[in-house]
Amino acid sequence: MSSVLGMEFMQNALIAGLLASLACGVIGSLVVVNRQVFMAGGVAHTAYGGVGLAFFLGLPVLPCAVGFTVLAALIMALASFGRSERSDGIIGIMWAAGMAFGIILLDLTPGYNVDLMSYLFGSLLAVPRSDIWLMLLLDVFILAVVLLWYKDFLSLSFDMEFARSTGVPVRLLYVLMQVMTAVTVVMVIQIAGLILVIALLTIPPMLAELFTDSLWKTMALATLASLFFCLCGLTLSYQLDLTSGASIIAVATTGYVLAWGFKSLRRRT
Amino acid sequence: MHAHDHSCPTCSGHGHPLIPEPHFKPLPGTGVPVIELQGVSFAYDEREVLSGVDLKIASGDFMAVIGPNGGGKTTLVKLILGLLAPKSGTVRVLGADPLSVRPAVGYVPQHALIQPSFPVTVQEVVLLGLRRQGGLLSRGRWPGYHARDKAKAMETLRMVDMADLATRRFDALSGGQKQRVLVARALVSDPALLLFDEPTSNIDPQGKVCLFDLLSALSSSITIVMVSHDLISASTRISSVAVVNRKLIQNRSRELTPAMLELIYGTHDASCPLDEYIKGMSSIFGQAGPRSSV
Numbered sequence: 001m002s003s004v005l006g007m008e009f010m011q012n013a014l015i016a017g018l019l020a021s022l023a024c025g026v027i028g029s030l031v032v033v034n035r036q037v038f039m040a041g042g043v044a045h046t047a048y049g050g051v052g053l054a055f056f057l058g059l060p061v062l063p064c065a066v067g068f069t070v071l072a073a074l075i076m077a078l079a080s081f082g083r084s085e086r087s088d089g090i091i092g093i094m095w096a097a098g099m100a101f102g103i104i105l106l107d108l109t110p111g112y113n114v115d116l117m118s119y120l121f122g123s124l125l126a127v128p129r130s131d132i133w134l135m136l137l138l139d140v141f142i143l144a145v146v147l148l149w150y151k152d153f154l155s156l157s158f159d160m161e162f163a164r165s166t167g168v169p170v171r172l173l174y175v176l177m178q179v180m181t182a183v184t185v186v187m188v189i190q191i192a193g194l195i196l197v198i199a200l201l202t203i204p205p206m207l208a209e210l211f212t213d214s215l216w217k218t219m220a221l222a223t224l225a226s227l228f229f230c231l232c233g234l235t236l237s238y239q240l241d242l243t244s245g246a247s248i249i250a251v252a253t254t255g256y257v258l259a260w261g262f263k264s265l266r267r268r269t
Numbered sequence: 270m271h272a273h274d275h276s277c278p279t280c281s282g283h284g285h286p287l288i289p290e291p292h293f294k295p296l297p298g299t300g301v302p303v304i305e306l307q308g309v310s311f312a313y314d315e316r317e318v319l320s321g322v323d324l325k326i327a328s329g330d331f332m333a334v335i336g337p338n339g340g341g342k343t344t345l346v347k348l349i350l351g352l353l354a355p356k357s358g359t360v361r362v363l364g365a366d367p368l369s370v371r372p373a374v375g376y377v378p379q380h381a382l383i384q385p386s387f388p389v390t391v392q393e394v395v396l397l398g399l400r401r402q403g404g405l406l407s408r409g410r411w412p413g414y415h416a417r418d419k420a421k422a423m424e425t426l427r428m429v430d431m432a433d434l435a436t437r438r439f440d441a442l443s444g445g446q447k448q449r450v451l452v453a454r455a456l457v458s459d460p461a462l463l464l465f466d467e468p469t470s471n472i473d474p475q476g477k478v479c480l481f482d483l484l485s486a487l488s489s490s491i492t493i494v495m496v497s498h499d500l501i502s503a504s505t506r507i508s509s510v511a512v513v514n515r516k517l518i519q520n521r522s523r524e525l526t527p528a529m530l531e532l533i534y535g536t537h538d539a540s541c542p543l544d545e546y547i548k549g550m551s552s553i554f555g556q557a558g559p560r561s562s563v
Contacts, residue, residue, distance in 0.1 A: 150412040161378040
């Protein structure tokens with residue numbers, strides 16, 4: 001095992017898993033408590049447009065996908081804010097349009113020969129060192145924003161109308177929340193792929209929410225749970241030669257079902 | 270201090286401690302109304318929901334603003350809070366622009382707007398009501414609470430008889446208990462005015478009695494305005510009433526005049542079943558009933 005850990009690709013995978021877990025734990029908790037899972041799913045699928053654009057223009061995938069997805073998230077946030085009755089339709093349009101845009105651009109890319117599966121289902125073992133530095137930067141951005149306005153995020157997540165009445169800049173923070181979701185989604189696509197990203201963004205916070213009584217505790221426990229799932233999934237993937245993203249999600253789902261069962265049993269006794 | 274003597278799971282049923290004086294008050298002797306609307310109109314796109322509304326609420330009043338769904342009640346609340354700006358007319362709260370006196374107004378929104386399941390304790394919900402000092406980057410927005418703030422939250426929870434449940438998760442409470450915690454969240458910043466939007470929705474009848482006991486106690490030191498479509502609940506213990514249905518009619522006593530009932534329900538033939546209902550409603554508010562159209 002120590003020889004495996006000595007390999008650079010495995011070290012990169014572990015560091016990427018840790019950085020993505022931090023983002024998933026913090027932003028995933030905000031997504032879950034704000035009932036924005038569908039929005040996050042829309043953002044994740046729109047990210048495929050960014051991947052297609054990167055290949056078409058010959059640009060690095062991660063920075064290009066971050067830029068494209070943040071722009072898409074901004075449009076979604078501004079179009080859906082205060083129009084909850086129409087937000088699902090807007091998200092649905094962006095979801096499909098982003099995917100279609102990415103597919104068309106990949107079709108048009110001359111000599112296109114990338115492993116599409118790694119973006120759809122993730123490839124933690126293939127994360128390069130250059131992406132790790134960008135992930136670290138994005139984590140610092142996310143943590144700084146959430147810490148600076150923690151009470152405001154808590155207030156608007158719990159009761160947006162009251163938060164607005166107390167002078168919380170609700171619209172600004174709502175948009176910022178979608179931007180951070182976009183950043184996290186692109187980060188996690190490397191690990192779980194855009195189809196499975198939503199699971200890693202929601203399962204750890206939902207598990208954590210079962211056992212915590214405050215938002216910061218949910219964020220902390222979700223980060224630890226996410227890291228645990230990444231490590232277990234990675235081990236399973238290496239030992240059984242399985243796709244790493246799918247292995248991580250399988251472990252996370254099993255973990256959630258066990259935690260939910262444990263909690264239900266404890267309530268009855 | 271009023272107290273009910275029944276056994277109630279929502280509150281302990283032994284009344285409430287004295288409510289402290291609010292920090293923000295209209296200057297004594299100035300005669301400045303707590304709320305004053307003059308010729309206020311508001312429309313969402315082309316749909317006018319309030320038209321030429323005049324309203325004056327004096328300090329110490331306990332007013333119910335009642336009206337049908339879609340009649341403009343919530344819009345009225347948002348105008349008073351400064352969340353909406355009128356298309357025409359003026360809104361003054363404590364003699365000033367609503368946005369400039371935000372900390373002086375305690376707001377209790379509708380239950381339905383609050384996330385039903387959320388990892389937050391009762392005490393932290395109340396702490397969210399404290400005004401954050403300083404700018405957007407101030408330390409008051411970071412995680413963690415000062416011991417002084419926690420003590421203030423506990424003191425406010427004691428006022429509403431909920432201190433024993435301070436460490437419980439908010440979503441584990443009953444509807445009536447949640448409403449009391451939301452009242453505490455509005456009270457923790459020592460407001461001069463309490464504004465309620467549909468305070469009795471999602472509360473069982475026993476919880477409503479407890480809530481109105483609490484509001485009666487509070488009304489001795491704080492001006493209270495509540496908007497509701499629930500006529501029967503609103504009739505208890507209020508000192509004045511207004512009805513709103515695009516237009517607004519105010520009465521300085523708690524009686525519903527025939528004109529007020531007409532504004533809410535329109536006029537009805539004596540043979541119409543609604544006429545009987547309206548007569549019943551008006552008797553609850555101590556009035557003879559609306560004019561019949563025949």
